[in-house]
Amino acid sequence: MKRGTLALLLASAGLSGSCSSTNVTTGFAGLSGTFDVTLANNLVFVTSSDRDELRVLDLESNPRTFVPAPNPLEALSIPVLDRPDALTRDVAYNAEGNDVPGPYIYARSSGSSEVSVVASARDQLRQVARLQAPSIVTAFAARSPAEGSGGPSTLYYAIQDPDGIFGADTGGARVMRQEIPGPDALQAAEPAPIPEPVTVFCLQPGESILSMTMLAGQGQFAVATRQASGRSGRTLLVTDSGPVADCLQPSAPTVDLSEGFGNVPVRLLVSHPRISIPNVEAINAGRYIFGVRDEASCSAARECSGVLAVDTESSPPGQTARDLSGAPMLPIFPAGGLPTGLALIPDAPLRIVLDDGSTPPLTVPLLGIMPSSNGYISLFSASDLRQFDLSGASARSTVALLDSNELPLVIETTDLVTVTQDQTLQSTVLYEGSVPNGFYRIIYQGALPGLSGxxxxxxxxxxxxxxxxxxxxxxxxxxxxxxxxxxxxxxxxxxxxxxxxxxxxxxxxxxxxxxxxxxxxxxxxxxxxxAGGDQPFVLFDEAGTFLSRDVTGASSYSIPTEYFFHPDTFYFDDDANPQTPPVPNLSKFPQPPPPLRIRVAAVGREVRRGDRYAVTVNSGIRNYIFTPDVRAGTELAFYTLPGPVVAAQDRSARFAYIAYPSADGILQVGFQGLTDNRAQSLALVPFE
Missing domain, CATH: 2.40.30 (Elongation Factor Tu (Ef-tu); domain 3)
Known part of the structure; x- marks a missing residue:
C-alpha cells in the first residue's frame, strides 16, 4: 500500500476494529421533486418540490423512517414557499473547529424572491418565517448563533436586480445580511420583530452569485460569481465588515480566489470542520475551500471541470491547495459525466478492499463524496487532496503477439533478440499517475489511414x-x-x-x-x-483511431500524457524547481521487437502481414468509484441521475444521503458496506 493518509492509517490500524453491520430500513413519504437535501439534528430534510413542501427523514428512528405527521399513517409535511429546489442550514465552527448546529434550515426556489425559514428542532419542524427579499434570490448560506449564546442566526443571500429596483446606477446584484431571532422568540405570544436586511457586498455590473458557503472566520463566507455571458466569473472570500450604504462601486473582496481555481468559474462551493490526521498537524476548520468548476464556461472542456481546493492559509492566501507531494493539487474528476453534488465528511469510516482481498478498517480524516451525471459516485481523500489509489501496483504494460484474427501466437526468439517469457517490451517507460489505462494495437504492415480501397x-x-x-x-x-x-x-x-x-x-x-x-x-x-520499409508498423488505439507509424527507434511514438494523480514517487521541490516537477511528464510507449528476427513456433513462420502486438497499459491507479445496481429486483432501477449529497459533520457520520430527481427519492449510502468499482445494492437504501 502506498504512502499518504490511506497507507498511514492502514499501517496503524492493525486488527483493532472491524466493519459494523448496518440495519436495512425503508421509508415511503410520496416524495415528488427531490432536488436538494440538507441535514441537521440527525434529520435529513428533502424537497418535495411538486407539493411545495419539505419531508424529513429521521436518522434516530429504528427502523429509519420519515418523521410522521400528527396522523401517524402519513409522513410529516412542512409547507414552504412554492417549488422549493434549494436548501441550506445554519453553519458555524467553535474554537475547537467542530461544527456548531443552528436552529434553522432555509429553502428557496429558482426565480423566486422568497426564502422559507424552517425550525429544525425535532419538537418544532415548521416554517416559522417567510422572508421577502428585495429581488430574485440566487444563492444563500447561513451562520449559526455563537455556541450557547442563544443569539440570532445570520442568513446571507445573494440577489439579482433585473428590474433596477435599487436604481439604474447601482449595479444591482449584491449580498444581503438578514438577522433572524431564535424560534422561541419568533413563536412567542408577542413575536420578536425580524430586522430589515442590509447590503454587505456589492457585485460588478452584470455579475450574479451561483453558490455560497460559510467559513470559520467571523463574518467570513465565500461566493462563486458568474457574468451574464456565463463564460467568466470570480470566486471570492468575503468578510462582512458592516452595511454598505450603496452599490455605486463594486466591493473589494477580502481575497480573490479565482487564480487558485485556475481562473475557471466555480458553480458549487463547500468547506469543512477541523481535520485531525494521525502524526500530522491538524488542518483548521475552513482552511480549504473546495469548488466544483463550471464546465459550461468553456463548452464542457476537461480543463474547466473537476473539483479543486484553494488554501486560505497559503502565502498569499487563496492559492491552489498542495497535496502530499507538495505540488498544487490536481483536479479530481468524476468517473465520467459531470459532478452533480459534493460533500465533505470528517472522520468517515470506510470499507476498502486491498489487492489481496483483505478489508482493513479505515477512518478517513476528511472524505469527499461526489455524485456525477452518468450515475457513478466517486469517493476521494479530501484530507490528502487527491483521489484514492487502492492498488499497490505500479504502472505497467503487457504485450501479446496475435495473428490478424487476434488469436494468440507463441513467440520463439533467435540469437539476435531476446523476448522474455513475461513478454515485456523494449523501451518501456511508464510513469505512474500520468499513463491512463489503455489498449493499443501495433499492426505489422497495417493499412495506412485513408488509403484503403x-x-x-x-x-x-x-x-x-x-x-x-x-x-x-x-x-x-x-x-x-x-x-x-x-x-x-x-x-x-x-x-x-x-x-x-x-x-x-x-x-x-x-x-x-x-x-x-x-x-x-x-x-x-x-x-x-x-506500412513498409524501416517503419512497417501502424499504431492504433482501442477505438481504432490511428496514432502513429513511428513506433521503433529513438524517435518512436510516446504516449502523450499529463499527470492526473500524484503518486508516492512523484517529487516536487518548490524551491529547487518551482515550475516543473523533475519527474518527466511523458511516458515512452512500449516498442515491439524487430519483426523479422522473431519466429512463431506454433506455425513455424515469420511474423506476417496483419499480425499485431496487443499492448495493454495499466495505470497502476485504482480509484474509489461505484454505482447503484439498477437491475430489476434491486429497487434501485430509477436511481440513475444523482443530485446533491449531504452527510453529518459531527464526526459520527456512517452514511451519506443523495437526492435523486430521477427516482423522486433519496439514497442512503453506507460507507462500511461498499465495495469499490462495482454496482452496489446492499450498502444502498432508498427512501421515497
Whole structure:
C-alpha cells in the first residue's frame, strides 16, 4: 500500500476494529421533486418540490423512517414557499473547529424572491418565517448563533436586480445580511420583530452569485460569481465588515480566489470542520475551500471541470491547495459525466478492499463524496487532496503477439533478440499517475489511414493517386497492394517516391520502372497502401483511431500524457524547481521487437502481414468509484441521475444521503458496506 493518509492509517490500524453491520430500513413519504437535501439534528430534510413542501427523514428512528405527521399513517409535511429546489442550514465552527448546529434550515426556489425559514428542532419542524427579499434570490448560506449564546442566526443571500429596483446606477446584484431571532422568540405570544436586511457586498455590473458557503472566520463566507455571458466569473472570500450604504462601486473582496481555481468559474462551493490526521498537524476548520468548476464556461472542456481546493492559509492566501507531494493539487474528476453534488465528511469510516482481498478498517480524516451525471459516485481523500489509489501496483504494460484474427501466437526468439517469457517490451517507460489505462494495437504492415480501397484505372496501370491530406503518413518504402472483389494480389508493389501532382490537391505514389505488375493483377480496380520499409508498423488505439507509424527507434511514438494523480514517487521541490516537477511528464510507449528476427513456433513462420502486438497499459491507479445496481429486483432501477449529497459533520457520520430527481427519492449510502468499482445494492437504501 502506498504512502499518504490511506497507507498511514492502514499501517496503524492493525486488527483493532472491524466493519459494523448496518440495519436495512425503508421509508415511503410520496416524495415528488427531490432536488436538494440538507441535514441537521440527525434529520435529513428533502424537497418535495411538486407539493411545495419539505419531508424529513429521521436518522434516530429504528427502523429509519420519515418523521410522521400528527396522523401517524402519513409522513410529516412542512409547507414552504412554492417549488422549493434549494436548501441550506445554519453553519458555524467553535474554537475547537467542530461544527456548531443552528436552529434553522432555509429553502428557496429558482426565480423566486422568497426564502422559507424552517425550525429544525425535532419538537418544532415548521416554517416559522417567510422572508421577502428585495429581488430574485440566487444563492444563500447561513451562520449559526455563537455556541450557547442563544443569539440570532445570520442568513446571507445573494440577489439579482433585473428590474433596477435599487436604481439604474447601482449595479444591482449584491449580498444581503438578514438577522433572524431564535424560534422561541419568533413563536412567542408577542413575536420578536425580524430586522430589515442590509447590503454587505456589492457585485460588478452584470455579475450574479451561483453558490455560497460559510467559513470559520467571523463574518467570513465565500461566493462563486458568474457574468451574464456565463463564460467568466470570480470566486471570492468575503468578510462582512458592516452595511454598505450603496452599490455605486463594486466591493473589494477580502481575497480573490479565482487564480487558485485556475481562473475557471466555480458553480458549487463547500468547506469543512477541523481535520485531525494521525502524526500530522491538524488542518483548521475552513482552511480549504473546495469548488466544483463550471464546465459550461468553456463548452464542457476537461480543463474547466473537476473539483479543486484553494488554501486560505497559503502565502498569499487563496492559492491552489498542495497535496502530499507538495505540488498544487490536481483536479479530481468524476468517473465520467459531470459532478452533480459534493460533500465533505470528517472522520468517515470506510470499507476498502486491498489487492489481496483483505478489508482493513479505515477512518478517513476528511472524505469527499461526489455524485456525477452518468450515475457513478466517486469517493476521494479530501484530507490528502487527491483521489484514492487502492492498488499497490505500479504502472505497467503487457504485450501479446496475435495473428490478424487476434488469436494468440507463441513467440520463439533467435540469437539476435531476446523476448522474455513475461513478454515485456523494449523501451518501456511508464510513469505512474500520468499513463491512463489503455489498449493499443501495433499492426505489422497495417493499412495506412485513408488509403484503403482507393480506386485505380486498369487502363493506366502504373498510376496510383490519393488526396494529399489522406496520404500524409505515406512514404517511400511503403507497399501498394492491388485488390478486387474478394481478390488480393500476391505481389506487393514497393513505393519508390511520393510526389505532389501539379495543380491539384493530390499526390502520386510512384513505383520503380523495373517493378512489373503481374498480368493477373493488372485488371484489379482498387489498391491499398500499407506500412513498409524501416517503419512497417501502424499504431492504433482501442477505438481504432490511428496514432502513429513511428513506433521503433529513438524517435518512436510516446504516449502523450499529463499527470492526473500524484503518486508516492512523484517529487516536487518548490524551491529547487518551482515550475516543473523533475519527474518527466511523458511516458515512452512500449516498442515491439524487430519483426523479422522473431519466429512463431506454433506455425513455424515469420511474423506476417496483419499480425499485431496487443499492448495493454495499466495505470497502476485504482480509484474509489461505484454505482447503484439498477437491475430489476434491486429497487434501485430509477436511481440513475444523482443530485446533491449531504452527510453529518459531527464526526459520527456512517452514511451519506443523495437526492435523486430521477427516482423522486433519496439514497442512503453506507460507507462500511461498499465495495469499490462495482454496482452496489446492499450498502444502498432508498427512501421515497
Amino acid at each position: 482507393l480506386p485505380r484505372e486498369p487502363s493506366t496501370p502504373r498510376l496510383f493517386e490519393a488526396e494529399a491530406t489522406a496520404a500524409a503518413s505515406a512514404r517511400a518504402g511503403d507497399i501498394i497492394v492491388l485488390e478486387g472483389t474478394d481478390v488480393v494480389c500476391a505481389v506487393d508493389l514497393p513505393i519508390a517516391s511520393v510526389e505532389p501532382v501539379a495543380g491539384t490537391t493530390r499526390v502520386r505514389f510512384a513505383i520503380a520502372d523495373s517493378q512489373e505488375i503481374p498480368t493477373d493483377c493488372a485488371s484489379l480496380t482498387r489498391f491499398t497502401v500499407r
